[in-house]
Amino acid sequence: MEGTGAPSHGGPIMTLDGSRQVILAAVMQGYDNTSYGDAFADVYDEWYGDISDVEATVAALATLAAAAGGLPIVELGVGTGRLAFPLAERVQPTLVIGIDSSPAMLHRLAAKHAEEHADSALQTILGDMIDDLPDGPLGVVFIAFNTFFNIGSAARQADCMRSVAQRLGPNGCLVIEAMVPEDPPRTGSLVDVKSLANDRVILSVARYDGVQQTAEGQFIEFTESGGVRLRPWSIRYAPPTELDQMAASAGLRCAERWETFAGEPFTDDSARHVSVYRLA
Template identity: 45%
Template sequence: MNVQDGYPPSSYGESFADVYDDWYADVSDIGATVATLGTLAGGRPVLELGIGTGRIALPLAATGTPVVGVDASPAMLDVLQTKPGAAAIVAVEGDMAALGDAPGLTDRGPFGVVFAAFNTFFNLPSDQDQADCLEGCHSLISDDGTLVIEGFVPPEGGLTDGGISVRDVTTTTAVLTVSKHDADNQLIHGHHIEMRSDGNTMRPWVIHYRTPEQLDASAAAAGFVLDQRWADWRGMPFDPAVHDVHVTLYRKVSSP
Protein backbone atom coordinates (compact mmCIF):
# COMPACT_ATOMS: atom_id res chain seq x y z
CA MET A 1 0.00 0.00 0.00
CA ASN A 2 1.20 3.48 -0.79
CA VAL A 3 1.59 5.11 2.63
CA GLN A 4 0.04 8.36 1.44
CA ASP A 5 -3.23 6.56 0.60
CA GLY A 6 -4.26 6.39 4.23
CA TYR A 7 -1.83 8.81 5.78
CA PRO A 8 -1.98 12.40 4.50
CA PRO A 9 0.76 14.83 5.66
CA SER A 10 -1.41 16.15 8.50
CA SER A 11 -1.93 12.67 10.04
CA TYR A 12 0.81 12.67 12.62
CA GLY A 13 0.08 16.12 13.99
CA GLU A 14 -3.69 15.69 14.03
CA SER A 15 -3.27 12.49 16.05
CA PHE A 16 -0.75 13.78 18.57
CA ALA A 17 -1.50 17.49 19.04
CA ASP A 18 -3.49 17.03 22.27
CA VAL A 19 -0.73 15.02 23.99
CA TYR A 20 2.42 16.19 22.21
CA ASP A 21 3.60 18.66 24.85
CA ASP A 22 2.96 16.20 27.69
CA TRP A 23 4.66 13.29 25.99
CA TYR A 24 7.55 14.93 24.16
CA ALA A 25 8.59 18.00 26.13
CA ASP A 26 11.97 16.47 27.07
CA VAL A 27 12.90 14.45 23.99
CA SER A 28 15.94 16.53 23.14
CA ASP A 29 18.21 19.25 24.43
CA ILE A 30 16.23 22.43 23.72
CA GLY A 31 18.85 24.79 25.18
CA ALA A 32 21.67 23.46 23.01
CA THR A 33 19.44 23.30 19.95
CA VAL A 34 18.40 26.93 20.34
CA ALA A 35 21.95 28.12 21.03
CA THR A 36 23.36 26.35 17.97
CA LEU A 37 20.59 27.43 15.63
CA GLY A 38 20.93 31.01 16.82
CA THR A 39 24.67 30.98 16.17
CA LEU A 40 24.24 29.47 12.70
CA ALA A 41 21.53 31.97 11.84
CA GLY A 42 23.50 35.01 12.98
CA GLY A 43 20.35 37.13 12.97
CA ARG A 44 19.04 35.85 9.63
CA PRO A 45 15.58 34.23 9.46
CA VAL A 46 15.27 30.54 10.28
CA LEU A 47 12.73 28.09 8.85
CA GLU A 48 11.63 25.08 10.91
CA LEU A 49 10.20 22.11 9.03
CA GLY A 50 7.36 20.58 11.08
CA ILE A 51 7.30 23.33 13.67
CA GLY A 52 4.65 21.52 15.69
CA THR A 53 3.68 23.15 18.96
CA GLY A 54 6.80 25.32 19.01
CA ARG A 55 8.96 23.23 21.36
CA ILE A 56 12.11 24.60 19.65
CA ALA A 57 10.70 27.56 17.72
CA LEU A 58 9.33 29.47 20.71
CA PRO A 59 12.55 29.57 22.73
CA LEU A 60 14.50 30.29 19.54
CA ALA A 61 12.25 33.23 18.67
CA ALA A 62 12.56 34.47 22.26
CA THR A 63 16.30 35.00 21.65
CA GLY A 64 15.47 37.48 18.87
CA THR A 65 16.04 35.17 15.90
CA PRO A 66 13.27 35.60 13.31
CA VAL A 67 11.50 32.23 13.08
CA VAL A 68 9.17 30.92 10.39
CA GLY A 69 7.67 27.45 10.62
CA VAL A 70 5.71 25.17 8.37
CA ASP A 71 3.49 22.35 9.55
CA ALA A 72 0.83 20.25 7.83
CA SER A 73 -1.30 19.90 10.95
CA PRO A 74 -3.78 22.63 11.87
CA ALA A 75 -4.18 21.04 15.31
CA MET A 76 -0.46 21.37 16.06
CA LEU A 77 -0.46 24.97 14.85
CA ASP A 78 -3.53 25.72 16.99
CA VAL A 79 -1.66 24.55 20.09
CA LEU A 80 1.32 26.71 19.10
CA GLN A 81 -0.89 29.79 18.73
CA THR A 82 -2.17 29.48 22.33
CA LYS A 83 1.33 29.87 23.77
CA PRO A 84 3.06 33.01 25.03
CA GLY A 85 5.51 34.28 22.41
CA ALA A 86 3.64 32.74 19.47
CA ALA A 87 2.99 36.18 17.99
CA ALA A 88 6.72 36.48 17.27
CA ILE A 89 6.60 33.44 14.95
CA VAL A 90 5.22 33.19 11.43
CA ALA A 91 3.63 29.74 11.29
CA VAL A 92 2.37 28.53 7.92
CA GLU A 93 0.17 25.52 7.25
CA GLY A 94 1.74 23.44 4.51
CA ASP A 95 3.42 20.22 3.48
CA MET A 96 7.19 20.18 3.87
CA ALA A 97 7.33 18.00 0.75
CA ALA A 98 5.78 20.90 -1.20
CA LEU A 99 7.40 23.96 0.35
CA GLY A 100 6.85 26.02 -2.80
CA ASP A 101 3.09 25.69 -2.27
CA ALA A 102 3.09 26.83 1.38
CA PRO A 103 1.41 30.24 1.43
CA GLY A 104 3.84 33.13 1.69
CA LEU A 105 6.84 30.99 2.57
CA THR A 106 8.97 31.97 -0.41
CA ASP A 107 8.44 35.67 0.37
CA ARG A 108 9.78 35.12 3.91
CA GLY A 109 13.11 33.79 2.67
CA PRO A 110 15.85 33.34 1.86
CA PHE A 111 16.58 31.64 5.16
CA GLY A 112 20.00 31.51 6.80
CA VAL A 113 19.05 28.18 8.38
CA VAL A 114 16.42 25.57 7.58
CA PHE A 115 16.14 22.75 10.10
CA ALA A 116 14.19 19.61 10.95
CA ALA A 117 14.53 18.53 14.59
CA PHE A 118 13.84 15.25 16.37
CA ASN A 119 13.28 12.81 13.44
CA THR A 120 10.77 15.16 11.84
CA PHE A 121 12.38 14.68 8.42
CA PHE A 122 11.61 10.94 8.69
CA ASN A 123 7.91 11.82 8.98
CA LEU A 124 8.05 12.19 5.20
CA PRO A 125 7.00 8.67 4.25
CA SER A 126 8.67 8.16 0.86
CA ASP A 127 11.98 8.76 -0.90
CA GLN A 128 10.16 11.08 -3.30
CA ASP A 129 8.67 13.19 -0.48
CA GLN A 130 12.09 13.49 1.13
CA ALA A 131 13.71 14.43 -2.19
CA ASP A 132 10.99 17.02 -2.85
CA CYS A 133 11.49 18.47 0.62
CA LEU A 134 15.25 18.80 0.12
CA GLU A 135 14.71 20.45 -3.24
CA GLY A 136 12.32 22.92 -1.60
CA CYS A 137 14.87 23.62 1.12
CA HIS A 138 17.49 24.32 -1.52
CA SER A 139 15.35 27.00 -3.13
CA LEU A 140 14.58 28.66 0.23
CA ILE A 141 18.06 28.69 1.81
CA SER A 142 20.41 31.58 1.18
CA ASP A 143 23.56 30.76 -0.79
CA ASP A 144 25.66 30.68 2.38
CA GLY A 145 22.90 29.11 4.46
CA THR A 146 22.79 25.83 6.35
CA LEU A 147 20.36 22.92 6.33
CA VAL A 148 20.29 21.00 9.62
CA ILE A 149 18.70 17.60 10.03
CA GLU A 150 18.50 15.73 13.34
CA GLY A 151 17.66 12.06 13.16
CA PHE A 152 18.18 8.69 14.74
CA VAL A 153 20.77 6.31 13.30
CA PRO A 154 19.30 2.94 12.29
CA PRO A 155 21.21 0.24 14.23
CA GLU A 156 23.89 -1.71 12.31
CA GLY A 157 22.13 -5.03 12.79
CA GLY A 158 18.83 -3.59 11.62
CA LEU A 159 15.69 -2.75 13.51
CA THR A 160 13.45 -5.41 15.01
CA ASP A 161 10.35 -6.54 13.17
CA GLY A 162 8.19 -4.46 15.46
CA GLY A 163 5.84 -5.66 18.16
CA ILE A 164 4.02 -4.34 21.17
CA SER A 165 5.51 -2.43 24.07
CA VAL A 166 4.16 -0.54 27.06
CA ARG A 167 4.72 3.18 26.72
CA ASP A 168 3.00 4.31 29.91
CA VAL A 169 0.65 3.09 32.59
CA THR A 170 -1.17 5.30 35.09
CA THR A 171 -4.16 4.67 37.35
CA THR A 172 -6.47 5.81 34.55
CA THR A 173 -4.71 4.95 31.29
CA ALA A 174 -2.45 2.45 29.59
CA VAL A 175 -0.55 3.50 26.48
CA LEU A 176 0.72 0.71 24.23
CA THR A 177 2.99 1.13 21.23
CA VAL A 178 2.25 -1.28 18.38
CA SER A 179 4.57 -1.23 15.39
CA LYS A 180 5.47 -3.15 12.26
CA HIS A 181 8.79 -2.78 10.47
CA ASP A 182 9.15 -3.03 6.69
CA ALA A 183 12.93 -3.37 6.36
CA ASP A 184 12.92 -3.41 2.54
CA ASN A 185 11.33 0.01 2.37
CA GLN A 186 12.80 1.37 5.63
CA LEU A 187 9.32 2.08 6.94
CA ILE A 188 7.93 1.67 10.42
CA HIS A 189 4.16 1.86 10.79
CA GLY A 190 2.96 2.28 14.34
CA HIS A 191 0.18 3.28 16.64
CA HIS A 192 0.29 4.59 20.15
CA ILE A 193 -2.93 3.17 21.55
CA GLU A 194 -4.21 5.03 24.58
CA MET A 195 -6.64 2.86 26.55
CA ARG A 196 -9.01 4.48 29.03
CA SER A 197 -12.18 3.30 30.77
CA ASP A 198 -14.25 5.55 28.48
CA GLY A 199 -12.64 4.30 25.26
CA ASN A 200 -9.42 4.07 23.30
CA THR A 201 -7.58 6.59 21.16
CA MET A 202 -5.46 5.43 18.23
CA ARG A 203 -2.50 7.66 17.42
CA PRO A 204 -0.93 6.49 14.12
CA TRP A 205 2.59 7.30 13.00
CA VAL A 206 4.85 6.38 10.09
CA ILE A 207 8.62 6.75 9.97
CA HIS A 208 10.65 6.42 6.76
CA TYR A 209 14.08 6.24 8.35
CA ARG A 210 17.35 6.73 6.48
CA THR A 211 20.97 6.08 7.31
CA PRO A 212 23.22 9.13 7.53
CA GLU A 213 24.85 8.05 4.26
CA GLN A 214 21.48 7.84 2.52
CA LEU A 215 20.63 11.30 3.79
CA ASP A 216 23.93 12.60 2.44
CA ALA A 217 23.17 11.12 -0.99
CA SER A 218 19.66 12.62 -1.04
CA ALA A 219 21.01 15.96 0.09
CA ALA A 220 23.72 15.85 -2.61
CA ALA A 221 21.08 15.16 -5.26
CA ALA A 222 19.30 18.32 -4.11
CA GLY A 223 22.45 20.46 -4.29
CA PHE A 224 23.83 20.20 -0.74
CA VAL A 225 27.14 18.94 0.56
CA LEU A 226 27.87 17.50 3.99
CA ASP A 227 29.47 20.16 6.16
CA GLN A 228 29.53 18.65 9.65
CA ARG A 229 28.00 15.70 11.45
CA TRP A 230 27.64 15.86 15.21
CA ALA A 231 26.33 13.51 17.86
CA ASP A 232 24.36 16.28 19.52
CA TRP A 233 23.45 19.94 19.24
CA ARG A 234 26.57 20.92 21.24
CA GLY A 235 28.81 19.81 18.39
CA MET A 236 30.16 16.57 19.89
CA PRO A 237 31.98 14.70 17.09
CA PHE A 238 29.84 11.89 15.67
CA ASP A 239 31.08 8.31 15.90
CA PRO A 240 28.85 5.86 14.01
CA ALA A 241 30.02 3.01 16.25
CA VAL A 242 28.78 4.78 19.36
CA HIS A 243 26.07 7.30 18.64
CA ASP A 244 22.46 6.58 17.81
CA VAL A 245 21.47 10.16 16.97
CA HIS A 246 23.07 12.62 14.59
CA VAL A 247 22.78 16.32 13.94
CA THR A 248 23.95 16.96 10.40
CA LEU A 249 24.78 20.29 8.79
CA TYR A 250 24.63 20.65 5.01
CA ARG A 251 25.87 23.53 2.90
CA LYS A 252 24.26 24.63 -0.34
CA VAL A 253 26.57 24.07 -3.30
CA SER A 254 24.69 23.97 -6.56
CA SER A 255 21.38 23.78 -8.34
CA PRO A 256 19.57 20.49 -7.76
Protein backbone atom coordinates in the same frame (compact mmCIF):
# COMPACT_ATOMS: atom_id res chain seq x y z
CA MET B 1 5.80 18.39 13.73
CA GLU B 2 8.89 17.58 15.68
CA GLY B 3 9.85 14.09 16.52
CA THR B 4 7.83 10.99 15.81
CA GLY B 5 5.56 8.69 17.67
CA ALA B 6 7.94 5.84 16.94
CA PRO B 7 8.80 4.01 20.15
CA SER B 8 12.39 3.91 21.30
CA HIS B 9 14.52 0.82 20.73
CA GLY B 10 14.76 0.14 24.45
CA GLY B 11 12.29 -1.48 26.83
CA PRO B 12 10.48 -4.82 26.89
CA ILE B 13 8.97 -5.93 23.59
CA MET B 14 7.31 -9.01 22.17
CA THR B 15 6.49 -10.04 18.63
CA LEU B 16 2.90 -10.46 17.59
CA ASP B 17 3.55 -13.73 15.76
CA GLY B 18 6.43 -15.12 17.81
CA SER B 19 9.08 -14.11 15.28
CA ARG B 20 10.89 -11.05 13.92
CA GLN B 21 10.37 -11.95 10.26
CA VAL B 22 7.08 -10.33 9.30
CA ILE B 23 7.52 -8.40 6.02
CA LEU B 24 5.19 -5.44 5.58
CA ALA B 25 3.17 -5.28 2.40
CA ALA B 26 1.86 -1.72 2.50
CA VAL B 27 1.82 1.52 4.41
CA MET B 28 -0.84 2.21 6.99
CA GLN B 29 -4.23 2.58 5.34
CA GLY B 30 -5.72 6.06 5.55
CA TYR B 31 -2.59 7.73 6.95
CA ASP B 32 -1.70 11.16 5.51
CA ASN B 33 0.47 14.15 6.37
CA THR B 34 -2.00 15.49 8.94
CA SER B 35 -2.56 12.21 10.79
CA TYR B 36 0.39 12.41 13.17
CA GLY B 37 -0.14 15.99 14.27
CA ASP B 38 -3.88 15.66 14.69
CA ALA B 39 -3.40 12.52 16.80
CA PHE B 40 -0.58 13.77 19.03
CA ALA B 41 -1.22 17.51 19.41
CA ASP B 42 -2.96 17.19 22.78
CA VAL B 43 -0.17 15.10 24.33
CA TYR B 44 2.89 16.22 22.38
CA ASP B 45 4.35 18.57 24.98
CA GLU B 46 3.72 16.05 27.77
CA TRP B 47 5.19 13.08 25.91
CA TYR B 48 8.00 14.70 23.92
CA GLY B 49 8.79 17.99 25.63
CA ASP B 50 12.19 16.67 26.73
CA ILE B 51 13.05 14.64 23.63
CA SER B 52 16.13 16.83 23.16
CA ASP B 53 18.06 19.63 24.86
CA VAL B 54 16.15 22.81 23.98
CA GLU B 55 18.82 25.20 25.28
CA ALA B 56 21.65 23.53 23.34
CA THR B 57 19.50 23.33 20.20
CA VAL B 58 18.55 27.00 20.32
CA ALA B 59 22.17 28.06 20.98
CA ALA B 60 23.49 26.07 18.01
CA LEU B 61 20.79 27.30 15.65
CA ALA B 62 21.32 30.90 16.75
CA THR B 63 25.03 30.58 15.93
CA LEU B 64 24.26 29.19 12.49
CA ALA B 65 21.69 31.94 11.88
CA ALA B 66 24.20 34.66 12.79
CA ALA B 67 26.70 33.18 10.32
CA ALA B 68 23.97 33.28 7.66
CA GLY B 69 23.65 37.03 8.03
CA GLY B 70 20.35 37.23 9.86
CA LEU B 71 18.26 35.85 7.01
CA PRO B 72 14.94 34.21 8.00
CA ILE B 73 14.94 30.90 9.89
CA VAL B 74 12.37 28.22 9.02
CA GLU B 75 11.43 25.19 11.10
CA LEU B 76 9.83 22.39 9.11
CA GLY B 77 7.29 20.58 11.26
CA VAL B 78 7.10 23.26 13.94
CA GLY B 79 4.54 21.36 16.01
CA THR B 80 3.57 23.19 19.20
CA GLY B 81 6.57 25.54 19.04
CA ARG B 82 8.78 23.68 21.54
CA LEU B 83 11.90 24.98 19.76
CA ALA B 84 10.55 27.83 17.65
CA PHE B 85 9.39 30.03 20.53
CA PRO B 86 12.69 30.10 22.45
CA LEU B 87 14.60 30.40 19.18
CA ALA B 88 12.52 33.38 18.03
CA GLU B 89 13.12 35.07 21.36
CA ARG B 90 16.86 34.36 21.16
CA VAL B 91 17.48 35.64 17.61
CA GLN B 92 15.10 38.60 17.37
CA PRO B 93 14.77 40.64 15.22
CA THR B 94 15.61 37.78 12.83
CA LEU B 95 12.36 36.34 11.48
CA VAL B 96 11.46 32.78 12.52
CA ILE B 97 8.78 30.92 10.54
CA GLY B 98 7.26 27.56 11.46
CA ILE B 99 5.54 25.29 8.95
CA ASP B 100 3.23 22.44 9.89
CA SER B 101 0.59 20.45 8.02
CA SER B 102 -1.50 19.80 11.15
CA PRO B 103 -4.20 22.31 12.11
CA ALA B 104 -4.35 20.71 15.55
CA MET B 105 -0.65 21.29 16.19
CA LEU B 106 -0.83 24.89 15.05
CA HIS B 107 -3.93 25.43 17.20
CA ARG B 108 -1.89 24.34 20.24
CA LEU B 109 0.95 26.59 19.12
CA ALA B 110 -1.41 29.56 18.81
CA ALA B 111 -2.73 28.97 22.32
CA LYS B 112 0.82 28.92 23.70
CA HIS B 113 1.60 32.05 21.70
CA ALA B 114 -1.27 33.91 23.34
CA GLU B 115 -0.78 32.57 26.86
CA GLU B 116 3.00 32.17 27.24
CA HIS B 117 4.76 33.99 24.37
CA ALA B 118 2.65 37.06 23.67
CA ASP B 119 5.67 39.12 22.63
CA SER B 120 7.05 36.51 20.24
CA ALA B 121 7.32 37.43 16.56
CA LEU B 122 7.07 33.79 15.48
CA GLN B 123 5.10 33.36 12.25
CA THR B 124 3.43 30.13 11.13
CA ILE B 125 2.30 28.57 7.88
CA LEU B 126 -0.30 25.81 7.65
CA GLY B 127 1.02 23.74 4.78
CA ASP B 128 3.39 21.17 3.40
CA MET B 129 7.05 21.38 4.39
CA ILE B 130 8.09 20.88 0.74
CA ASP B 131 5.51 22.65 -1.39
CA ASP B 132 4.74 25.56 0.93
CA LEU B 133 8.21 26.74 1.85
CA PRO B 134 8.45 30.56 1.89
CA ASP B 135 10.51 32.29 -0.76
CA GLY B 136 14.21 32.76 -0.11
CA PRO B 137 16.82 33.67 0.54
CA LEU B 138 16.71 31.78 3.84
CA GLY B 139 19.40 31.61 6.48
CA VAL B 140 18.65 28.37 8.34
CA VAL B 141 16.09 25.69 7.59
CA PHE B 142 15.97 23.07 10.33
CA ILE B 143 14.07 19.86 10.94
CA ALA B 144 14.03 18.63 14.53
CA PHE B 145 14.31 15.10 15.84
CA ASN B 146 13.13 12.57 13.21
CA THR B 147 10.63 14.96 11.60
CA PHE B 148 12.37 14.54 8.24
CA PHE B 149 11.41 10.86 8.36
CA ASN B 150 7.73 11.81 8.57
CA ILE B 151 8.08 12.54 4.84
CA GLY B 152 6.85 9.17 3.63
CA SER B 153 9.05 8.34 0.64
CA ALA B 154 12.64 8.68 -0.51
CA ALA B 155 11.48 10.69 -3.53
CA ARG B 156 9.66 13.26 -1.41
CA GLN B 157 12.56 13.44 1.03
CA ALA B 158 14.84 14.26 -1.91
CA ASP B 159 12.28 16.84 -3.08
CA CYS B 160 12.47 18.47 0.34
CA MET B 161 16.23 18.84 0.11
CA ARG B 162 15.98 20.29 -3.39
CA SER B 163 13.29 22.74 -2.34
CA VAL B 164 15.39 23.97 0.58
CA ALA B 165 18.59 24.19 -1.51
CA GLN B 166 16.83 26.44 -4.03
CA ARG B 167 15.98 28.92 -1.27
CA LEU B 168 19.16 29.03 0.84
CA GLY B 169 21.22 32.18 0.94
CA PRO B 170 24.98 31.96 0.19
CA ASN B 171 25.85 31.23 3.84
CA GLY B 172 22.63 29.43 4.68
CA CYS B 173 22.25 25.83 5.77
CA LEU B 174 19.82 22.95 6.16
CA VAL B 175 19.98 21.22 9.55
CA ILE B 176 18.53 17.73 10.05
CA GLU B 177 18.36 16.06 13.47
CA ALA B 178 17.54 12.36 13.28
CA MET B 179 18.14 8.91 14.65
CA VAL B 180 20.74 6.57 13.18
CA PRO B 181 18.75 3.50 12.09
CA GLU B 182 19.59 0.12 13.52
CA ASP B 183 22.05 -1.99 11.54
CA PRO B 184 20.83 -4.51 10.50
CA PRO B 185 17.43 -2.84 10.22
CA ARG B 186 14.60 -4.16 12.31
CA THR B 187 11.87 -6.19 10.64
CA GLY B 188 8.81 -7.54 12.40
CA SER B 189 5.84 -6.62 14.52
CA LEU B 190 6.25 -5.49 18.12
CA VAL B 191 4.11 -4.63 21.13
CA ASP B 192 5.28 -2.63 24.13
CA VAL B 193 3.68 -1.03 27.17
CA LYS B 194 4.28 2.73 27.17
CA SER B 195 2.56 3.45 30.48
CA LEU B 196 0.41 1.66 33.00
CA ALA B 197 -1.78 3.14 35.73
CA ASN B 198 -4.82 2.02 37.68
CA ASP B 199 -7.18 3.88 35.33
CA ARG B 200 -5.21 3.96 32.08
CA VAL B 201 -2.90 1.86 29.94
CA ILE B 202 -1.10 2.91 26.76
CA LEU B 203 0.18 0.21 24.41
CA SER B 204 2.62 0.75 21.56
CA VAL B 205 1.92 -1.47 18.55
CA ALA B 206 4.42 -1.21 15.70
CA ARG B 207 5.60 -2.98 12.59
CA TYR B 208 8.89 -2.56 10.77
CA ASP B 209 10.08 -3.27 7.24
CA GLY B 210 13.84 -3.23 7.03
CA VAL B 211 13.84 -3.57 3.25
CA GLN B 212 11.59 -0.57 2.64
CA GLN B 213 13.11 1.34 5.59
CA THR B 214 9.69 2.00 7.08
CA ALA B 215 8.16 1.81 10.52
CA GLU B 216 4.59 2.50 11.50
CA GLY B 217 2.32 1.95 14.43
CA GLN B 218 -0.25 3.12 16.90
CA PHE B 219 -0.24 4.21 20.48
CA ILE B 220 -3.47 2.70 21.82
CA GLU B 221 -4.78 4.38 24.95
CA PHE B 222 -7.38 2.64 27.10
CA THR B 223 -8.96 4.68 29.89
CA GLU B 224 -11.57 3.82 32.47
CA SER B 225 -13.61 6.90 31.61
CA GLY B 226 -12.80 7.69 28.01
CA GLY B 227 -12.77 4.42 26.12
CA VAL B 228 -10.09 3.94 23.42
CA ARG B 229 -7.90 6.55 21.70
CA LEU B 230 -5.66 5.73 18.71
CA ARG B 231 -2.54 7.79 17.91
CA PRO B 232 -0.98 6.64 14.59
CA TRP B 233 2.55 7.34 13.36
CA SER B 234 4.51 6.36 10.25
CA ILE B 235 8.06 7.07 9.12
CA ARG B 236 10.41 6.31 6.25
CA TYR B 237 13.90 6.40 7.76
CA ALA B 238 17.33 6.70 6.15
CA PRO B 239 20.91 6.39 7.42
CA PRO B 240 23.25 9.40 7.29
CA THR B 241 24.99 8.06 4.19
CA GLU B 242 21.70 8.05 2.26
CA LEU B 243 20.85 11.54 3.48
CA ASP B 244 24.26 12.70 2.24
CA GLN B 245 23.52 11.21 -1.19
CA MET B 246 20.16 12.99 -1.35
CA ALA B 247 21.86 16.21 -0.34
CA ALA B 248 24.52 15.86 -3.03
CA SER B 249 21.81 15.37 -5.66
CA ALA B 250 20.21 18.59 -4.43
CA GLY B 251 23.45 20.55 -4.67
CA LEU B 252 24.26 20.37 -0.96
CA ARG B 253 27.19 18.99 1.00
CA CYS B 254 27.45 17.84 4.60
CA ALA B 255 29.61 20.53 6.21
CA GLU B 256 29.31 19.35 9.82
CA ARG B 257 27.89 16.41 11.71
CA TRP B 258 27.53 16.09 15.48
CA GLU B 259 25.87 13.57 17.71
CA THR B 260 23.70 16.27 19.33
CA PHE B 261 23.20 20.01 19.12
CA ALA B 262 25.54 20.33 22.10
CA GLY B 263 28.33 19.46 19.67
CA GLU B 264 29.39 16.02 20.89
CA PRO B 265 31.42 14.28 18.18
CA PHE B 266 29.54 11.93 15.88
CA THR B 267 31.01 8.41 15.99
CA ASP B 268 30.23 4.97 14.61
CA ASP B 269 28.41 4.25 17.89
CA SER B 270 26.18 7.35 17.81
CA ALA B 271 22.46 6.61 17.93
CA ARG B 272 21.47 10.05 16.59
CA HIS B 273 22.99 12.82 14.55
CA VAL B 274 22.71 16.51 13.72
CA SER B 275 23.80 17.12 10.13
CA VAL B 276 24.47 20.59 8.72
CA TYR B 277 24.19 20.85 4.93
CA ARG B 278 25.44 23.83 2.92
CA LEU B 279 25.42 24.70 -0.75
CA ALA B 280 28.09 22.74 -2.60
